[in-house]
Amino acid sequence: MGALNRLTMAEAIDGLARKEFTAVELTEAHIKATEALRPFNAYITETPEVALAMAKASDERRAKGGAGPMEGIPIAVKDLFCTKDVQTTAASHILGGFKPPYESTVTSNLWRDGAVMLGKVNLDEFAMGSANITSHHGDVVSPWSPGEPGNWSRRIVPGGSSGGSAATVAARAALGATGTDTGGSIRQPAGFTGIVGVKPTYGRCSRWGIVAFASSLDQAGPMARTVKDTAIMLRSMCGFDPKDSTSVDMPVPDFAAALTGDIRGLRVGIPKEYRVDGMPAEIEALWQKGVEWLKAAGAVPVDISLPHTKYALPAYYIVAPAEASSNLARYDGVRFGLRVEGGNLKELYENTRGAGFGKEVRRRILIGTYVLSAGYYDAYYLQAQKVRTRIKWDFDQAFQLCDVILTPTAPSTAFGIGEKMDDPIQMYLNDVFTVPVNLAGLPGMSVPAGVGADGLPLGLQLIGRPFDEETMLKVGAVLEQAAGFKTEPPFVA
Amino acid sequence: MTYIQGETGDWEMVIGLEVHAQVISNAKLFSGAATDFGAEPNSQVSFVDAAFPGMLPVINERCVEQAVRTGLGLKAQINLFSVFDRKNYFYADLPAGYQISQYTQPIVGKGEIVLDLPDGGSRTVGITRLHLEQDAGKSLHDQHPSKSYIDLNRAGVALMEIVSEPDLRTAEEAGAYLRKLRSILRYLGTCDGNMEEGSMRCDVNVSVRKPGAPFGTRCEIKNVNSIRFVQQAIEYEARRQIEILEEGGSIAQETRLWDTSKFVTRSMRSKEEAHDYRYFPDPDLLPLELDEGWVEDIRLTLPELPDDKKARFIADYKLSAYDAGVLVAEKAKAEYFEAVAKGRDPKLAANWVTGDLFGALNKAGLEIEQSPVTAGNLGGLIDLIADNTISGRIAKEVFEAMFETGEKPGDIVEKKGLRQVTDTGAIETAIDGVLAANPDKVAEYRSGKEKLFGFFVGQVMKQTQGKANPALVNEILGRKLKG
Numbered sequence: 001m002g003a004l005n006r007l008t009m010a011e012a013i014d015g016l017a018r019k020e021f022t023a024v025e026l027t028e029a030h031i032k033a034t035e036a037l038r039p040f041n042a043y044i045t046e047t048p049e050v051a052l053a054m055a056k057a058s059d060e061r062r063a064k065g066g067a068g069p070m071e072g073i074p075i076a077v078k079d080l081f082c083t084k085d086v087q088t089t090a091a092s093h094i095l096g097g098f099k100p101p102y103e104s105t106v107t108s109n110l111w112r113d114g115a116v117m118l119g120k121v122n123l124d125e126f127a128m129g130s131a132n133i134t135s136h137h138g139d140v141v142s143p144w145s146p147g148e149p150g151n152w153s154r155r156i157v158p159g160g161s162s163g164g165s166a167a168t169v170a171a172r173a174a175l176g177a178t179g180t181d182t183g184g185s186i187r188q189p190a191g192f193t194g195i196v197g198v199k200p201t202y203g204r205c206s207r208w209g210i211v212a213f214a215s216s217l218d219q220a221g222p223m224a225r226t227v228k229d230t231a232i233m234l235r236s237m238c239g240f241d242p243k244d245s246t247s248v249d250m251p252v253p254d255f256a257a258a259l260t261g262d263i264r265g266l267r268v269g270i271p272k273e274y275r276v277d278g279m280p281a282e283i284e285a286l287w288q289k290g291v292e293w294l295k296a297a298g299a300v301p302v303d304i305s306l307p308h309t310k311y312a313l314p315a316y317y318i319v320a321p322a323e324a325s326s327n328l329a330r331y332d333g334v335r336f337g338l339r340v341e342g343g344n345l346k347e348l349y350e351n352t353r354g355a356g357f358g359k360e361v362r363r364r365i366l367i368g369t370y371v372l373s374a375g376y377y378d379a380y381y382l383q384a385q386k387v388r389t390r391i392k393w394d395f396d397q398a399f400q401l402c403d404v405i406l407t408p409t410a411p412s413t414a415f416g417i418g419e420k421m422d423d424p425i426q427m428y429l430n431d432v433f434t435v436p437v438n439l440a441g442l443p444g445m446s447v448p449a450g451v452g453a454d455g456l457p458l459g460l461q462l463i464g465r466p467f468d469e470e471t472m473l474k475v476g477a478v479l480e481q482a483a484g485f486k487t488e489p490p491f492v493a
Numbered sequence: 494m495t496y497i498q499g500e501t502g503d504w505e506m507v508i509g510l511e512v513h514a515q516v517i518s519n520a521k522l523f524s525g526a527a528t529d530f531g532a533e534p535n536s537q538v539s540f541v542d543a544a545f546p547g548m549l550p551v552i553n554e555r556c557v558e559q560a561v562r563t564g565l566g567l568k569a570q571i572n573l574f575s576v577f578d579r580k581n582y583f584y585a586d587l588p589a590g591y592q593i594s595q596y597t598q599p600i601v602g603k604g605e606i607v608l609d610l611p612d613g614g615s616r617t618v619g620i621t622r623l624h625l626e627q628d629a630g631k632s633l634h635d636q637h638p639s640k641s642y643i644d645l646n647r648a649g650v651a652l653m654e655i656v657s658e659p660d661l662r663t664a665e666e667a668g669a670y671l672r673k674l675r676s677i678l679r680y681l682g683t684c685d686g687n688m689e690e691g692s693m694r695c696d697v698n699v700s701v702r703k704p705g706a707p708f709g710t711r712c713e714i715k716n717v718n719s720i721r722f723v724q725q726a727i728e729y730e731a732r733r734q735i736e737i738l739e740e741g742g743s744i745a746q747e748t749r750l751w752d753t754s755k756f757v758t759r760s761m762r763s764k765e766e767a768h769d770y771r772y773f774p775d776p777d778l779l780p781l782e783l784d785e786g787w788v789e790d791i792r793l794t795l796p797e798l799p800d801d802k803k804a805r806f807i808a809d810y811k812l813s814a815y816d817a818g819v820l821v822a823e824k825a826k827a828e829y830f831e832a833v834a835k836g837r838d839p840k841l842a843a844n845w846v847t848g849d850l851f852g853a854l855n856k857a858g859l860e861i862e863q864s865p866v867t868a869g870n871l872g873g874l875i876d877l878i879a880d881n882t883i884s885g886r887i888a889k890e891v892f893e894a895m896f897e898t899g900e901k902p903g904d905i906v907e908k909k910g911l912r913q914v915t916d917t918g919a920i921e922t923a924i925d926g927v928l929a930a931n932p933d934k935v936a937e938y939r940s941g942k943e944k945l946f947g948f949f950v951g952q953v954m955k956q957t958q959g960k961a962n963p964a965l966v967n968e969i970l971g972r973k974l975k976g
Contacts, residue, residue, distance in 0.1 A: 243551060326773070334588070336545065349583060
């Protein structure tokens with residue numbers, strides 16, 4: 001057995017249970033790894049003291065015989081989750097210095113089950129972005145970037161918006177991390193960094209205490225290095241929460257127990273509309289390989305059609321900014337966070353919001369305000385909602401024919417920081433395969449499946465039926481096994 | 494129809510009212526925070542009310558129940574499916590930057606209110622809709638020379654916005670509408686209707702037209718906080734509009750304010766400056782779906798409402814429409830009356846309650862609940878009249894003492910020695926004395942001047958300090974004068 005931070009979460013849980021090491025030792029190893037990771041700017045706030053105190057408490061609980069399902073497991077928390085008395089920024093200047101007096105439901109659930117918080121990781125500002133280059137706290141660099149840390153020959157993006165989570169987990173500086181996924185913000189960075197990311201069904205995880213981006217699309221989920229680890233972590237994260245009206249009152253399955261490896265007879269849908277123009281041949285080939293792997297395991301590939309796919313991205317870039325424009329109205333300098341004074345109330349608003357929000361956030365607030373305005377509402381917002389209904393219907397029809405859907409996660413490998421930056425549309429196209437899943441509220445996940453010609457990871461996406469994460473994860477584990485993705489990034493902490 | 498006389502002839506007002514009625518509930522519409530009036534500023538604010546990051550609204554079932562109860566009381570359609578929308582605008586006392594309201598799909602649809610008119614008649618006014626929404630906080634601009642203070646105690650409190658059809662035609666009707674609506678809300682226990690505390694507020698839409706012409710352009714007068722001000726604002730606004738129209742001008746659709754010191758309406762913002770609220774369904778809340786059985790259960794718990802009570806008072810107690818209307822206007826008054834009338838002459842009871850009691854309360858500035866005279870004691874007084882213990886005239890005196898001291902009528906009669914004299918011997922003695930002292934008047938009477946009878950009665954009553962039973966006095970006096 002190597003360094004403690006090289007373990008998978010499942011291995012670490014076993015090791016702790018067998019008393020091979022303590023939670024404090026495991027945590028110390030990860031705190032060291034976190035320090036080594038610093039050039040990558042993955043963290044906004046490191047909380048080593050909190051981590052050690054939690055690890056110590058965990059060891060004490062275990063000594064008394066009360067170990068939770070994630071007892072003693074150090075994880076990183078996307079800085080979109082409110083954590084009590086620990087600065088929560090959403091990677092925005094406008095929340096600067098904000099220390100929530102409450103803990104989000106998802107992180108509360110994780111601490112309840114014994115997990116240990118290493119700190120708050122970087123993201124795109126308010127989770128708006130696909131490359132983690134819109135953070136007020138600076139870009140996150142992927143551990144897949146070639147060259148010495150801080151002196152890379154090419155700075156690769158980790159994807160976004162959960163870029164800090166992805167970078168930290170890929171670099172072995174945390175056993176897992178929480179992410180949130182509004183249009184692909186868990187799956188795309190997971191795909192870009194060669195880890196597993198799961199966005200559960202809308203309503204599985206409580207949104208209470210997560211800084212809102214687009215309420216009807218936002219969903220928290222786990223990011224880890226194996227499918228099993230995400231299954232373990234998802235179980236701790238989700239569950240009904242009466243404080244979130246959109247949370248669903250359903251029993252939480254033992255997701256890890258669903259990973260039987262037996263997918264014989266399962267029908268895997270292959271949507272023809274996901275063969276988009278200009279998609280690199282290597283992605284097409286990997287996708288085909290994925291079909292073959294699942295077929296070899298006894299699954300049955302089925303051609304399906306999701307005819308409204310091409311409308312998903314435009315609809316998403318209406319619905320998400322519309323909700324965001326309203327959700328972000330509360331950042332006004334009156335009650336918390338940044339305040340830039342002005343001569344009157346209007347000036348206070350303009351000064352605070354002008355200084356507090358970055359360019360991409362301002363862009364989306366403007367788009368959202370526009371599409372909800374009198375005279376434009378019907379043409380944009382209402383039309384987008386109709387598209388959304390059609391997309392849901394597409395998936396409903398497809399799931400009559402198949403049990404799970406296989407697609408690429410993103411239309412390319414990770415790109416370099418500074419590339420794709422001049423045209424926001426180019427950046428938005430990164431979400432083309434992930435966005436429909438959010439619009440339909442379905443569970444989706446990215447599984448590392450190979451590397452591109454540039455040596456960077458490629459992921460495959462699985463999409464499940466609503467609240468059937470178990471089937472999706474089961475297929476994901478088989479895919480993971482068959483792909484045998486073992487490549488480590490150039491930097492491992 | 495009551496028209497306003499202008500230079501160019503008659504004008505008709507068209508008035509519609511939007512009433513914001515604060516729901517009686519212990520907690521706010523979407524948070525668990527308390528709703529008590531008059532608490533320390535910012536002492537009843539949850540993180541949801543203050544719109545902290547990541548906070549989410551959860552609907553308060555009690556508030557929904559109150560809205561449904563009100564809808565049923567207004568004989569309105571209850572929408573089993575309704576939707577909460579966000580109404581977006583920036584203001585310092587609106588923490589989230591949006592108000593959660595209901596826009597296209599309110600919880601309650603069309604209903605009606607029957608107005609009781611001063612002549613005893615009635616008129617039905619349509620209710621367009623009732624929807625649930627959050628209240629905003631309060632901005633205090635007079636606490637500091639350059640800063641405003643914000644109190645969020647009210648932020649998030651549940652309001653019912655009750656919108657009338659433009660069916661009202663006079664300021665008096667608008668007043669009658671508000672009084673009736675308030676009465677219904679109080680009967681239902683869904684809003685306390687205290688306009689001075691702000692738990693019932695009114696936006697007034699006013700336009701004028703020549704009788705029979707199409708609706709004119711309306712102005713909305715925001716946030717008027719008493720029935721008197723509503724009526725004054727309507728009168729002023731209608732005359733203002735008529736003056737403009739008669740001078741050849743046109744009305745600009747705008748929002749106006751009622752200036753309570755100058756008694757004028759003032760422009761607040763024009764149509765061009767009106768907010769674009771960018772309504773859209775609140776993605777944090779699922780559509781509100783009600784179970785029909787649940788609604789029916791609420792219907793079964795509705796109290797008897799003013800209209801039904803009035804009809805019953807007219808039918809059962811044979812009261813006039815006017816008296817019945819006065820008595821049912823407040824539930825407590827109706828209950829008081831019924832307690833007095835029970836087992837007694839209802840008309841006599843109604844006269845005492847609406848006449849002497851309400852008059853005295855009004856003069857003393859007291860509510861029925863504060864009446865020094867209990868219903869039991871007023872009933873006791875009526876009983877004393879009925880069993881000839883006191884006369885009607887003495888009863889007035891006893892009532893005054895009761896109102897002053899709160900004592901029982903029997904005790905006052907005993908203490909003051911007001912018991913009516915029914916001893917025929919004593920009355921005869923008194924009469925004999927009066928006749929003996931006025932031989933000339935007796936002679937005049939006997940020679941045909943019969944209107945002197947009243948003089949003799951008066952003298953006898955004077956002799957007996959008013960305690961002689963008037964019927965006995967009449968009878969014996971008549972007999973003796975005949976000789």
